[in-house]
Amino acid sequence: MTINSIYILNKAGTLIYQNDFGNTEKLSHNSYIRLGSTFHSLHAIASNLSPVSGSSSGIEVIETEAFKLQCFQTHTGIKFYVIADPNHQQLEELLHGVYELYTDYVLKNPFYEIEMQIRCDLFDYKLLRLLGVRE
Amino acid sequence: MSKKYDKLGNDVFNKVEKINSELFTLTYGALVTQLIKDYEDIEQVNIKLEQMGYNIGIRLIEEFLAKSGIGRCSDFIETAEVIAKVGFKMFLGINAHVGDWDADRKEFHLTIEDNPLIDFVELPEQYKHKLYYSNILCGVIRGALEMVQMKVKCTFVKCTLSDDTTSEIKVVLEEVLSDMIPVGYD
C-alpha cells in the first residue's frame, strides 16, 4: 500500500510541509506550494457547495482510479492530507498519527516557529518510521 | 455532561506520560522569583507570566486535541466543562470546577483545587493580592481558546496564596472569531 505524499497546510492555507515517498515523481518547490493552495481553495468551495448549509466538512476524500486523497482538518484549522494508493484503507488513522507526531516533534521543538515551514529532521525521521510500519 | 468529561479526563491522564510534579513546582517557583528580580514591578511580572502562558497555550492546544480526540464543543458551557474536566486533568492531573455563570452564559469562574504550581509556596506579605503567582494558567487558557477561535479574558479573582479560601480564575468570552473558524464548521 503505497503512500505517495503528505501535505500540511496551516490555518491560512499556506503549505508548511510536504514530502514525497517511494518513487513519486518530484515537482518543483513552487508547484507544491501551488498544489497546496489549490487544495485549500477547493476545500473551501466544496464546503460552500453543500446544499444543506453549514453541514459540510469540506473535502474529506477524493477517490480516483490512480490515487486516493484523504484530508483531516483539526479544530484549529490545520489541514493534513495524504495521497496514496486507491485501495489504502487506513488513511484516517495514519493522518491522526501524523497529527500526533506534529504535536510531539514540531510543536515541542523549541526551534520551530508556529505557522511557519516545518524543517525538523526528527519529524521527518519519525514520519518515515510511521509510514514504514503502515506500509 | 460533566460526568462524561470526568471520565475522559481521567482516561487521557492515565494514558499520557507523566512526571513527578515537584520538578515542575520548584522550577516554576525559581522562574517566578527570577522574574520578580528582573522586573521589580509586580504588575509586570503578572503580565509576563500571562504572556508566557499564552505562548504555551497556542502550542499545547494541538496536543490537547490530538491526544484527547475531543470533538467540537456546541457552546461555551461545554467548552468550560472541557477545560475544567479534561484540560486541567490531562496536563496538571487536577480537577477544576465550573461555576458562577452570568445570565448570558459568557462568563464563568473556574475553581482550581490542588494546584501543583503553588505546592510548598508561601507568598510574602508584600506580594499578597498583588502577585498572581499562577497567572501563567490564565495565559494558557487564553492562548489555547484563541486557537479554537474564541477570544477570552482570564483573570485571577481569588488565590489561596493571598489568604483566599479558594483559587478562582474568571473567564470571560469576549468574541467568537467566526471568520477564523475553519470551513466546514458551524
Next chain:
Amino acid sequence: MSDPLSNPTINTTNVGGQTTTQNIIGGIGSGKSNSVGTPYTTPLQTSAHTAANSLSATNSPIPTHHMINSNSSNNLSGMATPGGPGLQQQQQQQQQSTISSNNLGLLGQQSQQQQQTILSPITTQPKSISASCFEFFYIEMIDCIMKSSSDKQHAHKKLDKLGFKVGHRLVERLSLDTALFPELLDSVKFICKVFWAMVFKKTIDGLKTNHKGVFVLTDSKFQWLQHLSFDSSASNKDCSEYVQFTAGLIKGAMSNFGFKCIVTFDIQQVSTCVFTIKIES
C-alpha cells in the same frame, strides 16, 4: 517509571590515567560505605529556607517514615505520624533492610519500597503531572530567559543559577527519607540513580571517575532533547541552552551534599549528553 534498581551498563574506563578501575554503580555489596544504611539523619533542610529567598518552602507533602522513626531532631518529626502500629512495623522492616546492606545499589530499592509505602492509603500520593506540561513550560522558560538576557553567556549563567536553586531543593525533598551522604561517591551515585530517575524517569547510563574528584556522567537518551531537532541544512545547531539548566541542577544537588563543584557538559549526536563534575576542594 523506570526502575531505579536496574543497573545501567557501566564503562569502567579511566578518566585521567589512573590504573585501577572500579565499577561504580550497581555492584551490590562491593562498597564499604556505611553512610547509606545508617539511620542517622542530619537535617538537610537547614539551608532550605535560606535558599528560597522570596518564596519560602514548607514541609514535604510526603510523610517521611524513616525520619519519624529515627532519633532525628528534624523538624518533620513534629508532624503527626500517620498510621498505627502496623506502619511502625513496616518502617522497621524497611530500616532493617536498609541497614543490612550498605551499598548504593540498595538506595534504589529503598526508594522503591518507599514508593510502595506511598501508594498505601494512609499516605499522600506524590502528585504527577503530564510530561508535556513540563516540556511546554520548559521551552517557554528557556525562551524567556534567553530574551531577557543581554547575551548568551549571561543567559547561561542565569539558567545555571535557576538550575542550582531547583537542584538544591529537589535533593532536599528526595533525601528526606535517606540519610545524608558524607562520602563523595555515594552522593554522585545518588545523583545518577535517584535524582536522575525523579527528574528524567531514567538513570544515568554510564559513570566514570578518575578517583580524584572528576566524574563523567553519560545520559545516552537525554530527555530534554528528545523532541528537539534542526533543519538538516541548518548551520548553527547549538542547543546548549536546553542543557545548561541541568548542569545547574547537578551543581545544586551536589552543593546540598556539601560538595562544591564545577559542572560542564557536552552534547553528542543522537541526544547523548555527557556531564563532567569536577569537585572543588
